[in-house]
Amino acid sequence: MNSEIIVNVCMGTGGIAAGAEMVMTAFKEEFEAAGVKNARIEERCRLHKVGCRGFCARDVLVDINVDGEVSTYQYIQPEMVKRLIQDHVIGKQPVTEWLVGDDYHVFHDNQTKIVLADLGKINPESIDDYLGVGGYTAAKKALTTMTPAEVIVTVKNSGLRGRGGGGFPTGLKWSLCAANEADQRYVICNADEGDPGAFMDRSVVEGNPHAVIEGMIVTAYAIGASIGYVYIRAEYPLAVDRLRIAIAAARERGYLGKKLFGGQFDFDVKIKLGAGAFVCGEETALIASIEGERGMPRAKPPFPANKGLWGKPTIINNVETLANIPPIINKGAEWFASIGSEKSKGTKVIALTGKIRNTGLIEIPMGMPLNDIIFKIGGGIEGDKLFKAVQTGGPSGGCIPQQYIDLPVDYEGLKSVGSMMGSGGMVVLDETDCMVNIAKFFLQFTQDESCGKCVPCRIGTKRLLEILTRITEGKGKKGDIELLQELAEDVRDSSLCGLGMSAPNPVLSTIKYFRHEYEAHINQKKCPAKVCNKLLTFFIRQDMCVGCGMCLKACSVNAITGEKKQPHHIDNTLCIQCGSCFDVCKFSAVIKD
């Protein structure tokens, strides 16, 4: 047992949710129990708290590195640790049936990692780990060898665009801000990620918080800001903790504070916790929130770059945008501009979720076709069902149908089919998803999260939601599709902020590509995907029912009758289509049609 042993346990949020804390404890205990008794051996075994590995569907992921030979295990649970130590660490024989398969490597090999490059490799709670992979060299290079104007030109030439949703050219935004006469400027890192199904920024802050801080230092230097804020959701406690540790370490080493890198530049970062309002991801609402006001958007112009926090010129960049800055400074604008498509440079981190085999966090070069993302990296649809659509851009994005499967994923590509990049959420839908129901789901979200300030968003999204609800309940009327379209367009065109402007996207894009589903709901009173219970008839297949009585107990309106061990019946005049019988039946005897 003189070999060098390193065990890496995935401690991202996905890993922790899958039980990584317990796996780690198990490793500690089992090492002690299994002959790793003396201190010499214990010292050689290191337990890294590494950040997100991106492949959350396979958590808990564990790397075992024996003398530089790395084996990656998937779906590890505490009770499996004993055998791993016995067989692999002590016996030098990897447990082959628990190793990740080829698809794991396909998942990673098809990605291009800039922002996620060091995630999973370094301990986010150690500044030395970050320094070990070239951390803070970009800040040093910018502050000691470049003028602020040169930094801005580099970022401009790189073609980097805002990763938070708008896609505004970052360098241009910086130059607009720097052009203002002001005694104080601010940099804000927008880490108020709130889209359902999105965890890009969370993973980056959890896995590599120093990269974000370094991006902020360079930004601050470029525009002449001495104070930075990270506006981060309080619902991300691990990210907040790691950010706090990182800021404290950066201060201690002199990367934050006074006279950075021996020059005249001062910069420090404060954390502001968001209270869970989706709209606070909108930059003017975010500013209002930092100022202590209710998070309600303000009209633009004036833009924050000219008049932002406390009325001073302010740059707000999202986590991923900032994390791109250090590599751009280090490797140059040309390197970055060589990745991606014509108008969208670099990579995009995407949270791949939904009905897909390999859910997780991925990073792709801009312009990669949807097909490659879903079928190569994502491994195709779960359960070999048919792909129906992919919802991009979060709750305000659109649904892209099968016919655009070769669409390049970049700002222009997604916009051309009525969706958007947004912050990078991608929810894959299959044939069992009802598009009207999907639109309803997203409208429910945006309506709940509307700040209530402007009329079209506050009342308009409510009315859109009501019309969608009645369609899914079989109460849709002739003309409802047209009414939805008209109202959606009006809400889009007259709302105050990005939330209201984009909230109708799910409605408009599903009507555009899946109008037949709306028509089936309204005209035939049928839900083709068999999702909308109110449009379905429930019955029990007599040949399948064993008479267990589960459905009878579950039925809240006593619509089900039957003797024990005899096939049961549903009285459709009493049935309220709640679907409980379908959910509880273990014999697939309850059919909905």
Next chain:
Amino acid sequence: MISLTIDEKKIEAPEGATVLEAARLAKIDIPTLCHDPRMKPHGACRLCIVDIAGLPRPVTSCTTPATDGMVVTTTNPRLERLRKTTVELLLSDHPNDCMVCIKAGDCTLQNLAYKYAIRESRFKGAVRQHNRVDNNPFIMREQDKCVLCGLCVRVCDEVQGVGAIGYANRGFESDICPPFKNELNCEFCGQCVSVCPTGALSAKMWAGQPRLEGMENTETTCTYCGCGCNITLHSHANKVVRVSSRSDNHNRGWLCVKGRFGYEFINSKDRLTTPLIRREKGGKLEPATWDEALDLVVAKMSAIKEQHGADAIGGLASARCTNEENYLFQKLMRVGIGTNNVDHCARY
């Protein structure tokens, strides 16, 4: 000055003016609901949207600064459609009980409904359920009529500096309330009532009284203090039933609780309308003429001054009087009576 084009008209506007201000200077009408020139622009109602050449989507004219050479369109079928939809949406979440609403005839929302000829909204659906709240002496809140224009919140914060109310909840259920949904417990200046464009805020004492329409209006000055706020007395059948103040006067339409709500004394039975004199010791106060009263005062004061000297007399002036009146009063005491014993109630 800058020059811009609005609806094909060349317009001069002062630097720093918004598009809305520039349009109004040129007598171009743009509908608004959440705007009040006395407060910061808010941009919430979306009625004042205009098209500006070079911008991809309509913007609110109340928040957009006018710039030199700007080309603005305030009306076209698209803008009117958006405005109409906005009003329709507002009406879809409104009791529409104008028949019994105190604000009828003086209501911005009603005027908009009339302007856009909205009989029925295309968007029938849920309406907010709020009870009428009036657990205070002055202000009646009917939140189901609230359009969330934010004028009450802003006037309380920006003008009154009190901040007694703010926003709560999100989405459709957003509303305006005191902190933690407590009862309204403020100074009851009623500025919020004065700016509310609908019947959501009104005065308790107005209830059941005639509406503003057709009332007799008398411009006068408030007598409560030396500020001399201009007020308008609204009277019906020779009785003052409401007080308001025009925004184009020196107090910009702002009043305090006394000026706005303390008008009942005018028609009070207890109010003195003639001098009263107690003619014999222990007797009752009896009405007298001004001549009789003034003669009596002169006679008594002269007698006191003759017997005890001028310093036996003192005068107390009122804070309700203007500076000029107080000046005249001390002149009367010092020159007329000959004493410096003159003081003012506000000193103690």
